[in-house]
Amino acid sequence: MLKQIEGSQAVAQAVALCRPEVICAYPISPQTHIVEALGKTVKEGSLSPCEFINVESEFAAMSVAIGASAAGARAYTATASQGLLFMAEAVYNASGLGLPIVMTVANRAIGAPINIWNDHSDALSQRDSGWLQLFAENNQEAVDLHIQAFRLGEELSMPVMVCMDGFILTHAFERVDIPTQEQVDAYLPSFEPRQVLDPAEPVTIGAMVGPEAFMEVRYLAHARQLQALERIPQLATEFRDVFGRDSCGLAHTYCADDAETMIVAMGSVLGTIKDVVDEMRADGHRIGVLGITSYRPFPLAQVRAALVHCKRFLVLEKSLAVGLGGILATDVRMAVSGSGLRGFTAIAGLGGRPITKASLHQLFRQAEQETLEPVSFLDLDRDAVNKQLERERQTRRSGPIAENMLHDKGIVSAGQFG
Amino acid sequence: MGFQPVKFYQTGTYTVGNRLLAADERSVQSSEQRSNAINSGHRACQGCGEALGARYAIDAAMAASNGQLIAANATGCLEVFSTPYPESSWQVPWIHSVFGNAPAVATGIAAALKAKGKTEVRVVAQGGDGGTTDIGFGCLSGMFERNDDVLYICYDNQAYMNTGVQRSSATPPAARTATTMPVGPQPGNPFGQGKNLPEIAMAHGIPYVATATVADLRDIEYKVKRAMQMHGARYLHLFVPCPLGWGTASHDTIRIARLAKESGLFPVFEAEHGEVTGVLKIRHPVPVEDYLKPQKRFAHLFGKHAHPDMVAHIQALADRNIRKYKLLDEEVH
Known part of the structure; x- marks a missing residue:
C-alpha cells in the first residue's frame, strides 16, 4: 500500500x-x-x-x-x-x-x-x-x-x-x-x-x-x-x-555500460550522485555509478565486474579511516587490484556536511581529468584547518579544537586562544 | 523461615542428617532426584566456594522449577572453570555472553519465554562480584527496576579472582589484592570505599533480596526456593570464600564463611520489597580477628608490623552490622 x-x-x-x-x-x-x-x-x-x-x-x-x-x-x-x-x-x-x-x-x-x-x-x-x-x-x-x-x-x-x-x-x-x-x-x-x-x-x-x-x-x-x-x-x-519490485541485492550499476568514469558509493547519497550523472550524461560525459547495498559481505566479484571496463573510478564515502583515507575505498581497491585502474577516494559529508550537486559536478569532472589527489576531502575548509594548525604551532595551550573551529568560522562567540 | 532454630536432641547443634528429617524437609542435595546441574569434572580450584554455592543454588532452582530452568552466566571463574571447549559441566540450558551483561541476557530470555507463552520455564542469571557489583551493575540495576522475571545470584568472593585477584567494589577494607597491595601507611584496600549490593538491590524495591553463605547450605537452598516461589526481579548474594585469592586452606572454605557470618562482617538476612523480613542470628559471637587471621590477604594486619587500629576499624564495621541487622539474640546481650 x-x-x-x-x-x-x-x-x-x-x-x-x-x-x-x-x-x-x-x-x-x-x-x-x-x-x-x-x-x-x-x-x-x-x-x-x-x-x-x-x-x-x-x-x-x-x-x-x-x-x-x-x-x-x-x-x-x-x-x-x-x-x-x-x-x-x-x-x-x-x-x-x-x-x-x-x-x-x-x-x-x-x-x-x-x-x-x-x-x-x-x-x-x-x-x-x-x-x-x-x-x-x-x-x-x-x-x-x-x-x-x-x-x-x-x-x-x-x-x-x-x-x-x-x-x-x-x-x-x-x-x-x-x-x-x-x-x-x-x-x-x-x-x-x-x-x-x-x-x-x-x-x-x-x-x-x-x-x-x-x-x-x-x-x-x-x-x-x-x-x-x-x-x-x-x-x-x-x-x-x-x-513485485526489484529491491536490495549486492550492488547495482547505473549508466555503467559505456562509462569511462565510475562513481562508487553507499546509501542515500546515491540519489544525488545519479542526478549529477544524469546531468553530466546530457552534456556527453561517459560517467556511471556503482551503488553498493551489501557492504558486509563485500561483493568483490560484482564490484570488480562493474568497474573493470571503465578507465577510472572514484569512491565517494561518508567515512574516514583516520591516518589512511577511505574505508569503503580500501575494499573497492582490493576488488580491482591488478586491473591497473586509476582509483580516487573522496571523503564527503562527514557529520552531516551537505553533499551538493554543484560540488559533485566539480569533483566528478576532476575525476574524469584525473586531477584529483588520491584522497580528497569534499568541501573541506582549508583556511579554517590551516588557521588551527598555525595556532597549534605558535601556542602550546592552543585550546579546545572544536571551540576554536566554531570561533574561526564565526558560528559562535567562543573564547579566543592564540 | 528457613533458618529458624531446629533443636536436635542428639547434639544440640543445628546440624542434622537428612534421615532424621521429614521427607519434605530434606535437602535438595540429599535427593536422588537432584539435577546435578553442574556435574563433576569441572576445573574449579580445590575448596572453591563458588563451585559449591553454585551447585547448591542451581540444583535448588532446578528443584523449585521442576527442571524448567535456563541460566545466563557472566564472564568469570564460574564460566571459565565450567565450560572450556569441548567440555561443559552444565546440565541446564546455559548461555554466556560477555562480562557485564548477564542480567540483560536473562531479561531477554525471560522476554522470549513470555512472548512464547512458556511461563513454566524460569530464568536465573549469575556472576561473580566483579561481574555483579562493577561491570554488570548498570544492567543489573536496569533488570531490577523493570522488575524483570529473573533470579540473579551473585557469588561474592570479594575480588576479581579469574584475572588474578584484583580489587572489586566488593573487596573489603584492608584486604590485600593484586591492585591493593599491603604496602604503605594504609596497606590493602582502603576504608570507606565499596558498595553494599544487597542494600542497593533492596533500594530498588524488588520482591526479594537475600544473602547467604556456603557455611549454611540449607539456608542457600531455602532462599533459592523462596525466591523461586516469587516472580519479578530477585537477588541472592552468596558469600563464597576463595582459597586461592584469600590465602586460606582449601579445607577451611566453610569455616571461613561461618566466621564471616558469626563475626557480623557478613550479615545474613532476607528482605521483601525493600524491608528486612528475616535475619540469621549469630550463634557463637567471635571477634573479627578470628575471621581475619586465617586469611593471608589480611596477614599484614597482624604480626611484627601489626595494624591494630585497622583491626579495630574492621571490628567497628562488624559491630555496626550487628546493631543494624540485630544479629545477636536479646538474651546474648
Whole structure:
C-alpha cells in the first residue's frame, strides 16, 4: 500500500510486519522514531505476541536481544552512532554466537566533537564484527531490506544490520509501498533457530574456546558471509516474485555500460550522485555509478565486474579511516587490484556536511581529468584547518579544537586562544 | 523461615542428617532426584566456594522449577572453570555472553519465554562480584527496576579472582589484592570505599533480596526456593570464600564463611520489597580477628608490623552490622 510516510515510521511498520517477538528500545537520535512507533504498536496490541523492553543502555539493548534470540525469539533493536559503539562488545558477541538479530542503524557521526548528523562512521566501525551490513539508498529500500534481513539472518544464523542514513532517510517523508501482512508472511517463515535454550534439550551456548578451535569458529562466520553472497541475490529475486519490485541485492550499476568514469558509493547519497550523472550524461560525459547495498559481505566479484571496463573510478564515502583515507575505498581497491585502474577516494559529508550537486559536478569532472589527489576531502575548509594548525604551532595551550573551529568560522562567540 | 532454630536432641547443634528429617524437609542435595546441574569434572580450584554455592543454588532452582530452568552466566571463574571447549559441566540450558551483561541476557530470555507463552520455564542469571557489583551493575540495576522475571545470584568472593585477584567494589577494607597491595601507611584496600549490593538491590524495591553463605547450605537452598516461589526481579548474594585469592586452606572454605557470618562482617538476612523480613542470628559471637587471621590477604594486619587500629576499624564495621541487622539474640546481650 502506497503511503506518504516518514522513513522511521515506514521501517517501524515493516519491522512490525516481520512479527518480532522481542524489541529492545533505547533512545538515540536519529533512530528514536523507529522504536517509539514500535512501542506504540506493541502497547496498543496490534503486534502480539511481542515484548517491548525499555532498556537502560544500548549495551543492554543488544544483550537483551542476545538472550531473546538464544531463547528462540525473533529479536530486533535499533541504534546509531555512540549507541552502536556503546554496545560494540555485545555486537561482536551476537555474531560470534551466531544469533540472527536484526538491528537498524540510523547512520550518524561519532564524536568527539559530538554531532548528531549523518555519516557512515558508526556502521563502518563495526565492519569486522561479523554482522551482515546492508545499506539502504532510499526509504523503500530501507523497508524492503528489513524484510529481507530477517529472512537472510535467520537462514544463515547471523545478525544483520540494516543501515539507513540518519535524518536524510529516517526523517524524510517519501512515498513508500508498505507491504501487506500476507506478503510478508509468504516471504518470511517463522524463526527456526539452529540453537535454542530449552530445558528439554539443554545446550551450553557461549563456552570458552581456546586456540584449538577458535580459528575454526571465526572462519565459520566468514563462511556464512560467503554464503550470504550467494543468498542475497536469490532472496532479492524471491522478493520480487512476492512483492513485485526489484529491491536490495549486492550492488547495482547505473549508466555503467559505456562509462569511462565510475562513481562508487553507499546509501542515500546515491540519489544525488545519479542526478549529477544524469546531468553530466546530457552534456556527453561517459560517467556511471556503482551503488553498493551489501557492504558486509563485500561483493568483490560484482564490484570488480562493474568497474573493470571503465578507465577510472572514484569512491565517494561518508567515512574516514583516520591516518589512511577511505574505508569503503580500501575494499573497492582490493576488488580491482591488478586491473591497473586509476582509483580516487573522496571523503564527503562527514557529520552531516551537505553533499551538493554543484560540488559533485566539480569533483566528478576532476575525476574524469584525473586531477584529483588520491584522497580528497569534499568541501573541506582549508583556511579554517590551516588557521588551527598555525595556532597549534605558535601556542602550546592552543585550546579546545572544536571551540576554536566554531570561533574561526564565526558560528559562535567562543573564547579566543592564540 | 528457613533458618529458624531446629533443636536436635542428639547434639544440640543445628546440624542434622537428612534421615532424621521429614521427607519434605530434606535437602535438595540429599535427593536422588537432584539435577546435578553442574556435574563433576569441572576445573574449579580445590575448596572453591563458588563451585559449591553454585551447585547448591542451581540444583535448588532446578528443584523449585521442576527442571524448567535456563541460566545466563557472566564472564568469570564460574564460566571459565565450567565450560572450556569441548567440555561443559552444565546440565541446564546455559548461555554466556560477555562480562557485564548477564542480567540483560536473562531479561531477554525471560522476554522470549513470555512472548512464547512458556511461563513454566524460569530464568536465573549469575556472576561473580566483579561481574555483579562493577561491570554488570548498570544492567543489573536496569533488570531490577523493570522488575524483570529473573533470579540473579551473585557469588561474592570479594575480588576479581579469574584475572588474578584484583580489587572489586566488593573487596573489603584492608584486604590485600593484586591492585591493593599491603604496602604503605594504609596497606590493602582502603576504608570507606565499596558498595553494599544487597542494600542497593533492596533500594530498588524488588520482591526479594537475600544473602547467604556456603557455611549454611540449607539456608542457600531455602532462599533459592523462596525466591523461586516469587516472580519479578530477585537477588541472592552468596558469600563464597576463595582459597586461592584469600590465602586460606582449601579445607577451611566453610569455616571461613561461618566466621564471616558469626563475626557480623557478613550479615545474613532476607528482605521483601525493600524491608528486612528475616535475619540469621549469630550463634557463637567471635571477634573479627578470628575471621581475619586465617586469611593471608589480611596477614599484614597482624604480626611484627601489626595494624591494630585497622583491626579495630574492621571490628567497628562488624559491630555496626550487628546493631543494624540485630544479629545477636536479646538474651546474648
